[in-house]
Amino acid sequence: MDVRLPLASVGLGLALLISGCSPSDEKKQASLEEKTVQFEQSLDAIQDPKLKDAIANLGGSLLLLERAQLKLDSKPLETEYGDDSLALLKHYPTAQALVDTYVNGLFVLRKSSNSDYLTDLQPVFPFSFNMPTQFPFPHGLEWQSVTLSNKKVIPFQAEWSETDPGIQLSPSSSNLTNPDDLTITYPFIEGLEVDNKNQPQPVSLQGKLEVIAPGRVLAFELTKADIGKPRQDGNIRLTLLTLDRNVAEIELSNSAPLPEEANDASLNPLLAQARDSKGQILSRAGSINESAQQIAFYQQQLAEMQKQKAWSEAFEKQLEDEQKAFDQQHTNHYAKVYFNGLVDRLEVAVLDFSQASVTRKDLDLPVHRFDSNTTDRNIQPLPMPVVVYDDQASHYLKGAQLDEESLKKSVTISQSVEDASAARIEFSHPRTFNDELLGSEFSTNDTPLTFFTQNEKGQRGEPIELPDEAFDIDPLRGVITYDLNLFPETPAYAVGSIPLFLATIEKSSINAQQLPKGLELRGNALIVDQKLFPADAWRFFAKDASGQYLKEILASSHSASADGTALFDVHYFYGEPSQLESYTRSTLDTVQYGFEVKLDKAESAPPAP
Structure with a gap:
C-alpha cells in the first residue's frame, strides 16, 4: 500500500475506503466512517458537475490517505522478510548502464494461440515491473505499428474497433497481468474458413522508448543514532526524521534545480529498505508519501472548493497558482515507510x-517465436547483448536444504463448511524449490482419519463410527472432504495424519569449460539432454564470471513427436554462463504430518417453508 497525493480519478467509493480495514482503534475507524458518510452527503448538495467531480476526487483521495494511515498504524507487528529491492542499482556501475540494459534487453515474443483470427505479441522486459523499485527510473513506451510478412504496416490503435474491416493492432484484452501485450486481429468473415497459416504473419514491432536516468545514485545507511542529523553529499541533503519499531520517516532536499527534461516526469528520488538485527531484509508494508504540510495544503484547497457554488476558469487558475506557489516553497521529498518487522x-x-539524462530510442524489434513445447529439433538462437542477474535465485534455492521439521512448521490448515455436503479441511505450505523436484512417483502409505464429538468439558469426546462414503482423502493435494449429512453426530474434532513429501537434493558445481555428456552451451543457451538429465529430477542454474546467478529468459522443451517423448530442453539466459549449478533428487521421502483439528461449525440450515 503506497499512497501518494494527488490521486488521479480516485472518486469516492465506500467499499474502497472501508473494506479490508480492521484497526485495533475502533473509535478512529468509527470516526472515519462517519466522516465518509458526511462527505458523501455533502456531495449530493453540489449541483455543478465539474465542481462536484473535483471535490469528490480530492476529498476521496484525502479519505483514502487517512484510511491507509489508520490501517498501517494499526497493523500487527509481524516479521516478514523480502528481497533486496536495491540490488538492481548495485549490479550496474552507472545509472546509464542500467538504462542501456533495459533498452537493449527488450525483445518481442509471439505467443501461441488457438484462434485463427488472433495473434498475441508479448514484449519481454529484462526487469520485472511488479514493484515500483524494480526499475526505478521514469520510463515510457509507445507502440506505433507492426510489420507483416507481406510488407504491410499495421498502425497501433488504442482499442479494437468492431467496425474496422482490416487487420488491427491493439492492446490485448486477454492478459491483464501483462498490460504491454498486444493483439493482432484478423478480419472475421461469416461462413468463410480461414487458416491462420495463410494470414500475413507479424515480422517486427515498431515503437518509441524513453527513459530518464539520474546523474548519480547515492547510498546511505541510517540507524536511530542518525535521527535529526542531516547527511550531506553535495547538493543532496538527507534527514532521518524518525525510526520507531517498524516505521521510518525520511526527508530529502536537492538544492540543485531539475533540468527541463525531468520537470514534468513522475520522479521518485527516494528508495528505502530496512534490515532487522539479524541483517535480513524486511518486506515493506506500505508508505505514505505526503508530509503533514502537504496534507494540510490539500485540505485547505478542499475547503476552498467546498465554499464555491460553481466551477470557473478563474477559480481553476487560482488553485493552479496556489499549487505552484506551494511546490516552489516546499521542494523537499518526504516518505513515511512501514516495514513488516522491527x-x-x-x-x-x-x-x-x-x-538527469534522457535516452530515446526508436524500436524496430523482430518477432520471435519460442514454444514451450515443440517437435522442432532445430535450436533457435536468442542472442542477448545484456547481462541481468536473478536476485531471487539464492533465496529460492534455500529450499534445496528443506528439512522435515521446517516442512511441518510451514503447514497451514484451512477449513470450509459453507457446503455441509462437501465440508473441507485443506493442508498447504508455501511452495519452495523442494516442491519443484518432487517428481511424480509418490508413496502416500496409510492416511488414518477419525472424527470425534465434543464432550461436556468442551474437549475431544468419543470417536464417530462412519460409513466409507462419509469422507474422502486426497493425500496428494492435502484435502479432506466430508459430508456432514452422513454423520450420526456432530463432529467437533478430526484427528489423523496427512502425507507430506520431501526430496533429498544433491548440489554440484560444473565448470562451463568441462561440461559432462548431455550438457552443451551455445552462447547464452544451455542444452540439456533429457535422457541423461530428465527435467523430472534435475534443475540447472547458471552463473557468470562474477559468481552471480543469471536470470533465465525462457525455456523450450523439444520432443521427438507429438506424444511428448522428451529429447532435450533449451534454457536461455541474460548473459553467457561460465559456471553451472546442478540440483538433482536422489531420494523422495514421505513425511507423516499428524494433526488434531478443531472443526468449524456449519451454519444451521434455514427451516423449510
Missing part, C-alpha cells in the same frame, strides 16, 4: 535527477 537499520538510495 527495523535495526535503514538503507536508502537517493536518485539525483539534477543532472
Whole structure:
C-alpha cells in the first residue's frame, strides 16, 4: 500500500475506503466512517458537475490517505522478510548502464494461440515491473505499428474497433497481468474458413522508448543514532526524521534545480529498505508519501472548493497558482515507510535527477517465436547483448536444504463448511524449490482419519463410527472432504495424519569449460539432454564470471513427436554462463504430518417453508 497525493480519478467509493480495514482503534475507524458518510452527503448538495467531480476526487483521495494511515498504524507487528529491492542499482556501475540494459534487453515474443483470427505479441522486459523499485527510473513506451510478412504496416490503435474491416493492432484484452501485450486481429468473415497459416504473419514491432536516468545514485545507511542529523553529499541533503519499531520517516532536499527534461516526469528520488538485527531484509508494508504540510495544503484547497457554488476558469487558475506557489516553497521529498518487522537499520538510495539524462530510442524489434513445447529439433538462437542477474535465485534455492521439521512448521490448515455436503479441511505450505523436484512417483502409505464429538468439558469426546462414503482423502493435494449429512453426530474434532513429501537434493558445481555428456552451451543457451538429465529430477542454474546467478529468459522443451517423448530442453539466459549449478533428487521421502483439528461449525440450515 503506497499512497501518494494527488490521486488521479480516485472518486469516492465506500467499499474502497472501508473494506479490508480492521484497526485495533475502533473509535478512529468509527470516526472515519462517519466522516465518509458526511462527505458523501455533502456531495449530493453540489449541483455543478465539474465542481462536484473535483471535490469528490480530492476529498476521496484525502479519505483514502487517512484510511491507509489508520490501517498501517494499526497493523500487527509481524516479521516478514523480502528481497533486496536495491540490488538492481548495485549490479550496474552507472545509472546509464542500467538504462542501456533495459533498452537493449527488450525483445518481442509471439505467443501461441488457438484462434485463427488472433495473434498475441508479448514484449519481454529484462526487469520485472511488479514493484515500483524494480526499475526505478521514469520510463515510457509507445507502440506505433507492426510489420507483416507481406510488407504491410499495421498502425497501433488504442482499442479494437468492431467496425474496422482490416487487420488491427491493439492492446490485448486477454492478459491483464501483462498490460504491454498486444493483439493482432484478423478480419472475421461469416461462413468463410480461414487458416491462420495463410494470414500475413507479424515480422517486427515498431515503437518509441524513453527513459530518464539520474546523474548519480547515492547510498546511505541510517540507524536511530542518525535521527535529526542531516547527511550531506553535495547538493543532496538527507534527514532521518524518525525510526520507531517498524516505521521510518525520511526527508530529502536537492538544492540543485531539475533540468527541463525531468520537470514534468513522475520522479521518485527516494528508495528505502530496512534490515532487522539479524541483517535480513524486511518486506515493506506500505508508505505514505505526503508530509503533514502537504496534507494540510490539500485540505485547505478542499475547503476552498467546498465554499464555491460553481466551477470557473478563474477559480481553476487560482488553485493552479496556489499549487505552484506551494511546490516552489516546499521542494523537499518526504516518505513515511512501514516495514513488516522491527527495523535495526535503514538503507536508502537517493536518485539525483539534477543532472538527469534522457535516452530515446526508436524500436524496430523482430518477432520471435519460442514454444514451450515443440517437435522442432532445430535450436533457435536468442542472442542477448545484456547481462541481468536473478536476485531471487539464492533465496529460492534455500529450499534445496528443506528439512522435515521446517516442512511441518510451514503447514497451514484451512477449513470450509459453507457446503455441509462437501465440508473441507485443506493442508498447504508455501511452495519452495523442494516442491519443484518432487517428481511424480509418490508413496502416500496409510492416511488414518477419525472424527470425534465434543464432550461436556468442551474437549475431544468419543470417536464417530462412519460409513466409507462419509469422507474422502486426497493425500496428494492435502484435502479432506466430508459430508456432514452422513454423520450420526456432530463432529467437533478430526484427528489423523496427512502425507507430506520431501526430496533429498544433491548440489554440484560444473565448470562451463568441462561440461559432462548431455550438457552443451551455445552462447547464452544451455542444452540439456533429457535422457541423461530428465527435467523430472534435475534443475540447472547458471552463473557468470562474477559468481552471480543469471536470470533465465525462457525455456523450450523439444520432443521427438507429438506424444511428448522428451529429447532435450533449451534454457536461455541474460548473459553467457561460465559456471553451472546442478540440483538433482536422489531420494523422495514421505513425511507423516499428524494433526488434531478443531472443526468449524456449519451454519444451521434455514427451516423449510
